[in-house]
Amino acid sequence: MRHETISGTIAYTSNKPGREGAARGREQFRITRHHDGAVTIRAHCEIEEPDPAVLRDIVYSLDPAGRPADCFVRLTVGDAFMGSGWFRMTPDAIECESHGPSIGRLSQTVPTNGAYDGFGTHPIICDAYLTRCMADAAPGTRRPLRVFLPSLDHRGATPPQIAEGRLFLAYVGEEEITVAAGTFACRHFRFTDEEGGMVSKDGAHPPYDVWTTADDAALFIQGGVGGYMQTWYELVALDR
8 A cells, every 4th residue: 555644642631720631532533645645634533521522523635736625524412413414625616415403404515716725624633734724834924714614613513514714823933842642843833713703602712722743744742722612632642
C-alpha cells in the first residue's frame, strides 16, 4: 500500500473552577494520506460533559489539491439518534442528503458564491487541519475565515445540514510543547468569533487556542476554549 496512516487519541478535560483536569470525553482519529495527496480524516468523538452527551462519527475527505471533497456525519445526542448526513463539495456548491427525527429527509444544494477556507466538521483533529490555510503566515497575522459546516452549534449537536460560519484565525507563533504523547515543535493559532459567526444558545463562540505540529500534517497537540466553555484538549497517544 502506498498510503500513509496516522492515528491517535485526544483527551477532553475541563478547566472549570473545581473541575480542573476532570475528564469530559475523548476523540480517536485516523488520518490517511494517499500517494496523490488526497486525505481522509476519520474521527470518533465522545463528549460526556456537559449534558446531554454527544457521540459523533465523522469521515471527511479532501482532494489532492487540499479542497474539501465529501463528508459523512452521524450524530447521537443524549444517547438518542439526532441525525446523519452526507455532504459533497463541487467547485460551485455544497450538496447535502441528511435525515433525522426532527428534520425528516432533507436534500440541499447551497451555492458557495466564491472561495472558502474549508469545511468545519467539529472534531478537534479537523479544527487543527483547518489551520493549514495559514501555513505560510508570519507570526501576528490575523485574517477572516470563511467555512461551511454541518452545524453552527458549538458542539455540533444539531441535525446535519449545510450552514456557513465566519470566524477569525490568528497565527500567534512557534512554540515547543510537551504533552502526554511527546514533545513537538508547534504552531500556535487562535480562533475568535467577534462577529458571532458561530452562534448557539450561549452566544458567540469563545476564543479557542490550538497548537498544531509545525509540519504539513498540522496534527493537533493541545488546545483550549475560554469563556463559558472552559475546556481543554490534549494529544495523549500518537501512532505515526
